Amino acid sequence: MASITLDKVGKIYAGGTRAVGDVSIDIADGEFIVLVGPSGCGKSTLLRMVAGLEAISEGTVRIGNRVVNDIEPADRDIAMVFQNYALYPHMSVRQNLAYGLKNRRTPRAEIERRVAQAAAILQIGPFLDRKPRALSGGQRQRVAMGRAIVREPAAFLFDEPLSNLDAKLRVTMRLEIKELQRRLRTTSIYVTHDQLEAMTLADRLVVLNAGRIEQIGTPLEVYRKPASTFVAGFIGSPAMNLISSRAVPHLPAAAQAGTIGIRPEDLSVAPDGPLEMEVLAVEELGAQRLVHGQTGGERLTVAMPSDAPLSDTLRLTYRPGSLHLFHPETGRRID
């Protein structure tokens, strides 16, 4: 158990590419932090610097009270779950779980106890003597988690551990990871590009864009008050409508903001509403219906109940106080 502190961490790869810059995060003991952002934004790089698999070019990383910049991965007291699981294919599940403990000269009885315990928690007992290739994707995923928890490390690092699973299993495993972390109270850093996964798992979200932090906050803070147009467009599904204020000059906030954000679920049909939308396409999701269209030349999406009336043009209104205003040049939030 430990806190993790990143102080102005940066990474420049050998070729001169800057992957990460000026990242500072204070992670409390037992906290579940999710790093989220589009592909190539530097999430893995950041996580691998914490793990010790990538040299830290700038700044310092602390685990507990110790600066770990020059400490080998093995001595950082962390465990990592890889995207491809990285199970040792020539070892049985039991040997996979025990390998890290054996290398640390843990007594035999203690290894057996911990392996049995992890197997019970993750329900992989029946597979202990199988090789990884004889397991399904979900079972491999559990073994990879098991290998992390037997070590009883100060922190878990996850690099997109669910992205190789099918959609349904991903939802189940997501819940399991959350419950497991609640139970063990181990500080965790979790990398994903899936905003839904990020929202559901995180105590706090760190939204990254092009190697820099856009916003840190609880999932609801980030959802309710996105700090920039980037975050606004990235978090939430369907994505927030981002409309140039020139397209809707009659809205009250249009004068000061460059971009106005309205979540699709904050819009609704009203005969005397201020916005008029020309309907272009309709998506039926079952409980909900997404109506895509345009207003003043800008794309707009509305989420409405599936029994709401439809016509070629709709007049819309927004929930009071639901407009997000962003600065015309910086794209940062204006409050």
Next chain:
Amino acid sequence: MKRTLFRNQWLPWLLLAPQLAITFVFFLWPAAQAVRQSFLRQDAFGINTSFVGLANFRALWNSPEYLNSLQVTAVFAVLVTVLSMGLSLLLAVALDRMIRSASLYTTLLVWPYAVAPAVAGILWWFIFNPTIGIMPYVLEGIGYDWNHISSKSDALILVVIASAWKQISYNFLFFVAGLQSIPASLREAAAIDGAGPVRRFFDITLPLLSPTTFFLLVVNIVYAMFDTFAVIDATTEGGPAQATNILVYKVYFDGFVGQNLGSSAAQSVILMGIVIALTAIQFRYVEKKVAY
């Protein structure tokens, strides 16, 4: 996979004909001849030929020279295989570590393989030549009197090095490919699991490389036993005192120089048997036993 269907029954055979003809003329026919010859004996002038059954084989079994050659071949094959595979693995691991600037290094290491074996042999003969070579000079500097023309062990060392050297780049390529196919995350996981570089090599890399290693083991043994003829011919010619007279060289020597065709044929039949056995082992085990 795309399958082509031939309407015409003859076309496929026609297309295969050149390959089949070559296989027949240069492989099957001589092999059959060798088997036939091994049961015959010719007199000194090559006029009378008589059927002698297994006498040629029995004679070999009782010939100290042949038994010596068997032993030399075994020692030679083991040394060549261990040396060339060991060195290539070492180089491949080094390359794997600095893989980003790989292209130049790989190309450099491939060229010995392209050099014809005879040229390689002559090259080594020059380098190690007791009077004009550079190595004896260097060795003399450190107090070793090199002479592969009179010293049995020096001669063996020479042919082992020359033969192993030629095989290094071939092994190297396979080892590099093998290492490349091991995901980096496995070694990273092991590093996090507390295994140092040496530990990682023996616990992770080597076991995962075992299919490649086994394949190369068989290929290298076959190479050392059969493909080193030119190296031996260009350097030691089997001497001194039979010290480097491996089976395949003895076949040639007894047959073409000694004109003892019956014995030579019997020897090649035995060699064929060994190749067939090694190939069978290769096919049987390479997928089953070694795969993890």
